[in-house]
Amino acid sequence: MAQPPPEVVIPADGQEYLDAHNKARAEVGVGPLKWNFQLAKATSLMVRFQRDRQNCRFANLTSGKYGGNQMWATGAVSSVVLVFNVASQMWS
Template structure:
């Protein structure tokens, strides 16, 4: 009987470790980078690199948001995307929320049409090459995720990326749908449940 208890305890411990690993696996620097760089590659923008200084800024700032769990931009030196959700909001799900805004970005007019798209344009901003993100559990049980971008993006009258003329002729017809569907397919595999609340 004692042997069975030890085996059961070992199995439960292994399952718990697997669950914890899965939860944290979607919040690692590599996961944030992979989600961002997949979106960037879909529009021909080079990859970002993780930057510990930018990540420390994100971590310090989000720690200050823990008490009230309100999304207030830092006004710091970096570009910034914030997401708020339930306790189990994963970093990859936050990036998916931002990337989902691609459908509201009109390349021809370089503007958001119908809804917000500036989170998406920051993700794919070609001049932003360093990334740092942080996730904090709020006192009320919610989660805030911040990603910061260096140098910042979303400058007026600048496009987040440029298409070569031959690429643009093809992409203007499909409005980037097929490229971004690959990104969304990847992100959907990473996170099956996405918080649909305010962000």
């Protein structure tokens, strides 16, 4: 008998961003996104590189495998504010 696939556990902050994105997408009639662990790992590596080696300057994403959105802010930014900022620029 086949075993059920293991339950996918998305990190809490990842789920928060995913939920915020999917809410914004639903408001404009765009289908939902789903979590991708490979993409999350690549993103984490890029963020750490930018923080540790580039003094948080914007990344040059033209040669990478994935695209991305970049935003500069001072202090903490909630996922809802971040998603709204990106969505308002892209989907307006």
